[in-house]
Amino acid sequence: MVDIITRDLSHPSARAIFQAARELHPSISLSTVYSTLAMLKALHLVKELEFEGMDNRYDMDTESHVNLLCTRCGRVVDFDFVPPLQNEVETLTGFTISEGRFEYYGICAPCRS
Amino acid sequence: MVDIITRDLSHPSARAIFQAARELHPSISLSTVYSTLAMLKALHLVKELEFEGMDNRYDMDTESHVNLLCTRCGRVVDFDFVPPLQNEVETLTGFTISEGRFEYYGICAPCRS
DNA sequence: CTCCAACCCGGAATGATTCCGAACTGGAGG
DNA sequence: CCTCCAGTTCGGAATCATTCCGGGTTGGAG
Numbered sequence: 001m002v003d004i005i006t007r008d009l010s011h012p013s014a015r016a017i018f019q020a021a022r023e024l025h026p027s028i029s030l031s032t033v034y035s036t037l038a039m040l041k042a043l044h045l046v047k048e049l050e051f052e053g054m055d056n057r058y059d060m061d062t063e064s065h066v067n068l069l070c071t072r073c074g075r076v077v078d079f080d081f082v083p084p085l086q087n088e089v090e091t092l093t094g095f096t097i098s099e100g101r102f103e104y105y106g107i108c109a110p111c112r113s
Numbered sequence: 114m115v116d117i118i119t120r121d122l123s124h125p126s127a128r129a130i131f132q133a134a135r136e137l138h139p140s141i142s143l144s145t146v147y148s149t150l151a152m153l154k155a156l157h158l159v160k161e162l163e164f165e166g167m168d169n170r171y172d173m174d175t176e177s178h179v180n181l182l183c184t185r186c187g188r189v190v191d192f193d194f195v196p197p198l199q200n201e202v203e204t205l206t207g208f209t210i211s212e213g214r215f216e217y218y219g220i221c222a223p224c225r226s
Numbered sequence: 227c228t229c230c231a232a233c234c235c236g237g238a239a240t241g242a243t244t245c246c247g248a249a250c251t252g253g254a255g256g
Numbered sequence: 257c258c259t260c261c262a263g264t265t266c267g268g269a270a271t272c273a274t275t276c277c278g279g280g281t282t283g284g285a286g
Binding site for chain 2: 272273274275276
């Protein structure tokens with residue numbers, strides 16, 4: 001189960017993981033998917049992404065990067081980048097930052113053509 | 114109702130808006146708050162923010178900026194900045210970007226002391 | 227005064243996620 | 257080989273923010 005999740009780099013939803021897992025373990029339940037995800041989240045092996053109006057998605061790449069969401073087909077694409085201003089933001093706002101989230105919404109090339 | 118929402122710059126949740134609105138209009142219902150928010154969203158006068166594990170928050174500043182969320186007290190603070198890499202991301206990924214979201218999670222100064 | 231559209235109401239429905247207690251499993255130790 | 261136990265999984269019920277719905281109110285045009 002853990003393998004099924006961590007090897008799926010397509011930013012799947014819980015339901016998509018559930019369906020994929022079913023093909024290997026037909027008796028698996030959605031509860032198991034959620035509890036495994038909770039465990040992996042706690043270990044910082046997956047990052048939970050919330051996109052407006054869609055199910056949560058799970059990202060196996062926990063490094064800091066931008067996620068691009070296609071609002072037409074739901075595809076999520078990673079884009080590496082180092083957020084440049086965390087220190088500056090911390091000094092100017094007084095926050096101690098533990099995590100960042102950077103997302104763009106748009107239409108991907110395949111959907112546009 | 115529209116005024117109550119658009120003048121509240123504290124990044125309130127729907128429930129918080131509801132409670133504030135009740136003080137002026139004791140008979141107001143949560144449905145009205147949600148439908149007004151839906152209208153304002155459609156007009157791009159408010160931006161809906163989703164933070165992991167919390168109610169959605171509503172931001173009256175629809176300009177592009179970073180939102181800092183204090184995971185202890187729920188306070189949300191704005192931090193102006195112009196996302197530097199949208200064009201670069203578009204050419205490298207083929208996406209046509211319509212909107213960006215930039216969030217940091219952390220602990221605010223009052224909560225830390 | 228009448229009518230209509232826009233707004234509002236309460237309450238029920240939705241649906242992803244979480245919670246719960248019971249059943250299963252596989253390996254450690256006898 | 258058996259027993260036991262902790263960890264995993266199960267299904268189904270509960271949660272709860274949000275959405276949906278059908279009916280009531282209202283205020284301004286004509």
